[in-house]
Amino acid sequence: MEKWRAAGRAEERKMKVKKQREFLRSAAGGVPHISDMGIVLLGNRAAGKSSSGNTILGRKEFDTVGRTAECVKREGETAGRHITVVEAPGWWINSTVELTPERDKREIVLSVSLCPPGPHAVVLII
Numbered sequence: 001m002e003k004w005r006a007a008g009r010a011e012e013r014k015m016k017v018k019k020q021r022e023f024l025r026s027a028a029g030g031v032p033h034i035s036d037m038g039i040v041l042l043g044n045r046a047a048g049k050s051s052s053g054n055t056i057l058g059r060k061e062f063d064t065v066g067r068t069a070e071c072v073k074r075e076g077e078t079a080g081r082h083i084t085v086v087e088a089p090g091w092w093i094n095s096t097v098e099l100t101p102e103r104d105k106r107e108i109v110l111s112v113s114l115c116p117p118g119p120h121a122v123v124l125i126i
């Protein structure tokens with residue numbers, strides 16, 4: 001009798017998992033279309049953060065000539081989405097956290113708050 005009950009419970013669990021899987025694959029439960037997306041670009045100095053921002057936005061919004069010393073925020077429409085891209089100042093490639101200027105560290109921390117309620121992605125540019 002107990003064996004039958006256990007088999008029944010296992011079957012029930014299987015059905016539940018199947019239903020959840022179908023729900024996740026359906027339009028209602030699948031990957032939602034994010035119409036407003038926030039992206040933060042981090043990386044060492046001259047890694048290509050500004051260039052990557054321009055690639056994401058599909059036009060020249062970030063200055064790739066000078067160094068980005070403070071956070072820069074740019075917005076645009078890409079692939080049917082409103083995208084906010086924030087570039088934070090980069091760190092020296094072989095520098096430690098201790099040797100990185102406080103000002104740069106403050107800006108890096110600030111960057112994530114520039115696309116409220118928070119970025120959907122933090123991209124490390126290498």
Ligand SMILES: Nc1nc2c(ncn2[C@@H]2O[C@H](COP(=O)(O)OP(=O)(O)OP(=O)(O)O)[C@@H](O)[C@H]2O)c(=O)[nH]1
Pocket residue numbers: 043044045046047048049050051052063064065066067068069089090
């Ligand atoms: N060859 C090559 N050069 C690149 C690439 N991406 C960027 N660059 C060049 O590298 C330099 C720095 O690029 P940026 O995009 O300004 O880099 P960044 O990380 O924003 O630099 P900072 O803001 O100064 O830290 C520029 O002269 C770019 O043209 C790349 O994929 N290939």
Ligand SMILES: [Mg+2]
Pocket residue numbers: 049050051063064066067068087
């Ligand atoms: Mg830059």
